[in-house]
């Protein structure tokens with residue numbers, strides 16, 4: 399289905415919130431300014447409050463036609479839809495916010511082909527095993543499950559970003575502080591939406607938010623740039639053809655269609671922040687939702703453990719590691735897919751569109767999109783479409799097993815679109831393969847090592863979603879009673 403509505407374009411907050419935020423300070427200013435100043439203010443405000451069409455898509459066929467078949471008309475996101483745009487005062491430094499063009503092509507190709515390519519991910523076996531070891535030790539000593547899962551995912555991404563020695567170099571305390579800071583930024587960003595919405599007067603009307611925004615950006619620069627300098631000075635990659643870290647690849651990158659220039663420091667900070675932020679929050683949220691559902695459903699957990707133990711037996715003392723080993727656990731993949739369908743970490747996919755090609759894709763009359771529109775593909779609703787999925791709100795991994803309605807589900811959405819947790823089309827998530835690998839790897843080893851049971855009282859699992867964040871996360875972090883498995887399955 400396609401819903402239409404009019405709204406103020408370009409912001410992260412809703413029209414109503416923005417209205418309230420604007421009315422009080424504007425009234426105050428109007429009382430102070432008189433004559434010419436009032437006229438000037440009106441002129442500025444008028445220029446910053448553009449109206450645009452907002453379209454909501456919940457029909458999977460429309461989503462596929464638009465994002466895949468008419469992908470050339472669905473290449474850009476609306477200005478202000480991406481948090482980092484606010485942080486950098488509307489400079490499109492990272493992949494998510496960059497408009498389709500030479501810069502986007504260069505930085506996306508670099509990430510997808512140089513860093514996240516499946517052949518490179520194999521080189522990260524050591525990193526994954528080290529982080530898993532730390533995670534298992536933390537959980538055995540009673541550390542809270544939810545937070546520990548997030549930190550494990552962040553640690554993997556930090557090593558991929560700055561090199562294998564970053565965790566030992568920085569120490570766990572500093573790394574935790576960096577992770578917390580990254581999360582605080584993401585949580586604070588929605589409140590900065592007004593600064594983009596009212597680009598000309600926002601920083602005067604919302605002075606303290608503006609200052610807070612600048613302070614956050616400065617803090618990001620202070621935390622990332624020294625680490626970049628270390629990568630630059632250390633002559634980076636080891637000679638044995640080890641993993642080339644993300645920063646290393648960015649330092650080598652040249653934007654050929656822009657005179658062969660290197661990536662600037664401002665761009666580096668935004669790209670690093672995106673890598674750590676988008677990579678951690680999405681994958682860790684999916685991991686937490688998966689484990690939470692397994693706590694709620696011991697029957698599914700038992701079934702999964704049969705799959706896992708069969709492979710674990712062959713691994714002996716070492717963790718389940720190889721992609722090939724993971725691929726021999728069909729129920730594991732089904733559990734992860736069901737988690738992504740039922741709780742997609744990114745709740746919507748946005749595009750800014752204009753023109754007749756986009757109108758045709760959305761089955762609208764020609765000319766309807768002459769002035770542009772924001773299209774919002776509702777990822778959660780598409781994945782819970784009752785016409786495709788039986789009992790769509792239930793957590794049922796069996797639907798991805800032979801005979802189930804999801805068995806042929808294509809995550810890239812090129813053949814068919816039944817769910818779209820990673821988006822679709824040319825701007826789809828480049829982290830798909832890595833996220834799936836890490837999710838399967840962590841879930842398999844966590845189930846092998848522990849039985850995950852419901853904790854008591856307030857710590858019981860609550861599957862409610864937290865609202866007001868860019869990612870769909872659990873309202874209450876996961877708590878569970880973990881029983882270490884001493885039987886044949888558990889790795890030492």
Ligand code: HEM
Nearest residue numbers: 493494677680681744747819820821822825826827829833
């Ligand atoms: C379970 C994990 C993940 C989920 C569910 C997820 C989901 C998404 C979604 C829905 C989009 C928007 C796609 C669109 O507009 O069509 C996206 C974009 C993106 N994701 Fe992910 N993501 C995940 C993991 C990752 C990881 C691990 C990374 C990198 C380390 C990553 C980096 C990106 C980037 C850079 C984009 C922007 C792509 C572009 O504009 O060209 N994501 N992701």
